[in-house]
Amino acid sequence: MQENYVPYVREDFLESKPAPTGNRSAAGWMRRNLFATPFDSIVSVVFGVIVIWFVISTFDWLFINAVWMGGGRQVCATDVQGGIRADGWSGACWAYVGDYFTQFMVGSYPRDLLWRPILVALLFVALLVPMLIPSAPRKGLNAILLLIVLPIVAYILLLGGYFGMRHVETSLWGGLMVTLLLSFVGIVVSLPAGVLLALGRRSNMPIVKAACVGFIELVRGVPLITVLFMASVLLPLFLEPGNNIDKFVRALVGVSIFASAYMAEVIRGGLQAIPKGQYEGADSLGLSYGQKMTFIIMPQAIKLVIPGIVNTFIGMFKDTSLVSIINMYDLLGTVKASFGDASWQTPVTPLTGLIFAGFIYWLFCFGMSRYSAFVERRLDTGHKR
Known part of the structure; x- marks a missing residue:
């Protein structure tokens, strides 16, 4: 150590500097994220121009130059001045969608009996909305009415043949x-x-495990079209003559079987993600197998795989379009069947119908996705994702 060491002590303080300003404006966000460097600026401008051009062109085709009223192909094959459209792409033909709207909703269901599907739809909404609201009371009663009573009531109302109501064959159902x-x-x-x-x-x-493994692997190993084809064509071959099963019921069975196999693997993933200590803790409390699974394991497993469950629901909702293989027409099948109407055959009719069907599919799938995100946030216990 040096003998003449003199410690340095500051006698004055540094001047205080102003705190950095937090720019949360739109211009500040654009400067940080879109125009931080010259390359970012060029990319942002190029893609911005493409997006703006696409949005304007799409909005113009869908709404500005679209045909909203009228009957027959002539209203969609002529422009606003009354001349024949050379390219046929001047605007969407929403008049065609309006003319076929009831067909898209219920298919060929008798028009004088439309009160039946409308009543079923109102009952469904009236029971589903309180079921989705966490604070709504009497969840048990609501679940029984929605999941058990409503399907029976809907079957009686839509099919008819009971209480003096006219019978409506399922072949007339659609949309x-x-x-x-x-x-x-x-x-x-x-x-x-x-x-x-x-x-x-x-x-x-072993027997239970082998049966479940065989069922899951067999169903997952074939496409849904094969399951529907087997349920519609091959199943009646194993029944006695005269004991035929309704085609719509066969489709219900095929879709349910196919979705159950995929759902089983999603749930199994959640069960495997539960720590072993949860099983041991439940056993140490003396709980039976049913109590352990009902109150300890299964709630945690389902919570972990909510995204997978909703993803399976969304996939199943869209895969219903495959029932056209057994001559049943859902929303997409009904839209595609309307393309054969000569009175509405124009270059823009098919695209307009497909856009309408795609929007309906997106609306339901987006709703399921947003509600699943809400449930995840509500059940979050503080774990960071």
Whole structure:
């Protein structure tokens, strides 16, 4: 150590500097994220021009130059001045969608009996909305009415033949009504069936485990079209003459079986993600197998795989369009069948119908996705994702 060491002590303080300003304006966000460097600026301008051009062109085709009223192909094959459209792409033909709207919703269901599907739709909304609201009371009663009573009432109302109501064959059903019926029944059946299959696959009983594994692998190994074809064509061959099963019921069975196999694997993934300590803790409390799964394991497993469950529901909702293989027409099948109407055959009619069907599919799928995100946030216990 040096003998003449003199410690340095500051006698004055540094001047205080102003705190950095937090620019949360739109211009500040654009400067940080879009125009931070010259390269970022060039890319942002190029893609911005492309996006703006696409949005303006799409909005112009869908709404500005679209045909909203009228009857027949002539209203969609002529421009606003009355001349024949050379390219046929001047605007969407929403008049065609308006003319076929009832067909898109219920198919060929008798028009004088439309009060039946309308009543079923109102009952469905009236029971579904309080079921989705967490603070709504009497969840148990609501679930029984929605999942058990409503399907029976809907079957009696839509099919008829009871209480003096006219019988309506399922071959006349179609449109969005068939899509919602197939997807709703598939969701109601696939979730509990998937839970049972997942538990059976993890069972210690060899026969139960082998049966569940065989069912899951067999169904997952074939496309849904094959399952529907087998349910519609091959199943009647194993029945006695005169004991035929309704074609719509066969479609319900096929969709439910297919969705249950995929749901079982989603639930099994959640069961495997539960720490072993949860099982041991439940055993140490003396809980039975049913109590352990009902109150400890299964709630945690389902919470972990909510995205996978909703993804399966969304996939099943869109896969209902495959029922056209058995001559049943859901929303997409009904839209495609309308293309053969010579009175509405124009270059813009098919695209307009497909855009309408795509918007309906997107609306329901986006709603399921947003509600699943809400449930995830509500059930979040503080774990960071």
